[in-house]
Amino acid sequence: MKSLKDLEAIREKAKLELSLRETTGKTRVIVGMATCGIAAGARPVMAAFNQELQLRGIQTASVSMTGCVGVCRYEPMCDVIDPNGEKTTYVKLDAEMAKRIVAEHIVNGHVVYEYTIGAAEKQ
Amino acid sequence: MKDLSLHLMDIAQNSTHAGAHRVDIVLAAESETRMLVLTVKDDGKGMDAEFLARVTDPFTTTRTTRKVGLGIPLLKLAAELSGGSLEIDSEPGKGTFLRTGFRLDSIDRIPVGDIPGTIAALMTAWTDIEWTLCLQSAKDRYEITTAEIKEVLDGVSIGNPAIAGWLAESIEEAMTNVFGGILDEIAEGS
Numbered sequence: 076m077k078s079l080k081d082l083e084a085i086r087e088k089a090k091l092e093l094s095l096r097e098t099t100g101k102t103r104v105i106v107g108m109a110t111c112g113i114a115a116g117a118r119p120v121m122a123a124f125n126q127e128l129q130l131r132g133i134q135t136a137s138v139s140m141t142g143c144v145g146v147c148r149y150e151p152m153c154d155v156i157d158p159n160g161e162k163t164t165y166v167k168l169d170a171e172m173a174k175r176i177v178a179e180h181i182v183n184g185h186v187v188y189e190y191t192i193g194a195a196e197k198q
Numbered sequence: 199m200k201d202l203s204l205h206l207m208d209i210a211q212n213s214t215h216a217g218a219h220r221v222d223i224v225l226a227a228e229s230e231t232r233m234l235v236l237t238v239k240d241d242g243k244g245m246d247a248e249f250l251a252r253v254t255d256p257f258t259t260t261r262t263t264r265k266v267g268l269g270i271p272l273l274k275l276a277a278e279l280s281g282g283s284l285e286i287d288s289e290p291g292k293g294t295f296l297r298t299g300f301r302l303d304s305i306d307r308i309p310v311g312d313i314p315g316t317i318a319a320l321m322t323a324w325t326d327i328e329w330t331l332c333l334q335s336a337k338d339r340y341e342i343t344t345a346e347i348k349e350v351l352d353g354v355s356i357g358n359p360a361i362a363g364w365l366a367e368s369i370e371e372a373m374t375n376v377f378g379g380i381l382d383e384i385a386e387g388s
């Protein structure tokens with residue numbers, strides 16, 4: 076049985092990783108999760124962001140949700156807000172794309188232009 | 199056709215949008231009545247009687263002063279197709295209590311779907327809300343609250359990426375313990 080004991084271990088690991096890194100502000104990932112977004116698979120996208128961040132031991136990013144953003148044809152979508160407040164909107168996401176956004180954008184600071192709403196609107 | 203976990207995501211989001219501070223979710227297989235019952239209770243802004251009537255039956259009313267969605271009507275329809283029902287009690291300023299039942303043995307009952315994924319997403323995304331999940335059957339009972347999780351976490355955010363996975367796995371295990379062999383779609387654990 077998974078228990079709160081396992082959670083204590085996770086907590087200790089998180090605290091250790093938090094203390095190792097200078098906390099230079101947080102990156103925020105906000106996944107659109109309205110009914111339309113869920114139908115289009117936003118839940119696995121959110122899970123993929125969390126999994127990849129955990130895998131890489133990244134403590135300086137958080138993943139949350141918002142309701143309908145009103146552009147259903149672009150769902151599932153998310154905003155990535157950098158520590159400096161810069162916002163990038165990624166659209167038509169799946170789990171694999173989420174992993175790449177973690178690797179390239181959140182870890183290395185390079186926006187994945189081909190996934191952005193700007194690129195989608197040019198098509 | 200949406201499974202129950204996707205409907206639950208929708209209903210729970212209604213609670214978050216209503217400004218709830220507490221949301222209690224119960225999923226119970228009742229052996230006497232042979233019903234699978236889902237309840238969601240919140241302390242959000244609530245609805246008045248006139249609006250509530252339109253929310254559950256958007257097609258029977260003509261007044262369209264305010265937008266009503268399809269989340270609740272579609273869940274109600276799914277419940278009724280299995281021989282079950284959906285009811286809502288709500289009081290403005292107090293909160294809302296939604297209860298929906300599905301006939302356990304109906305071939306038209308929608309599958310429960312990824313309940314652990316839904317709950318993990320909700321609990322880790324709306325970190326200011328106190329969530330409770332309770333799973334119940336004649337076999338077993340399981341309860342988890344964000345309050346107890348936050349106590350163990352001792353300052354580490356429940357939104358920390360490592361937590362969602364642990365939560366989903368914990369609830370997955372509980373689903374097997376509580377509903378394995380009772381719901382067709384969940385195999386009995388070893």
Ligand SMILES: Nc1ncnc2c1ncn2[C@@H]1O[C@H](COP(=O)(O)OP(=O)(O)OP(=O)(O)O)[C@@H](O)[C@H]1O
Pocket residue numbers: 109110111143208209212213216240242243244245253265266267268269270271293294
């Ligand atoms: N728990 C609640 N507390 C307060 N108001 C609620 C609650 N649940 C539903 N409502 C009200 O009822 C309306 C209809 O809800 P419903 O889920 O059917 O559709 P919706 O959320 O508006 O749109 P969607 O189709 O995207 O779900 C909501 O917009 C909201 O005003």
Ligand SMILES: [Mg+2]
Pocket residue numbers: 110208209211212267269270
């Ligand atoms: Mg809704």
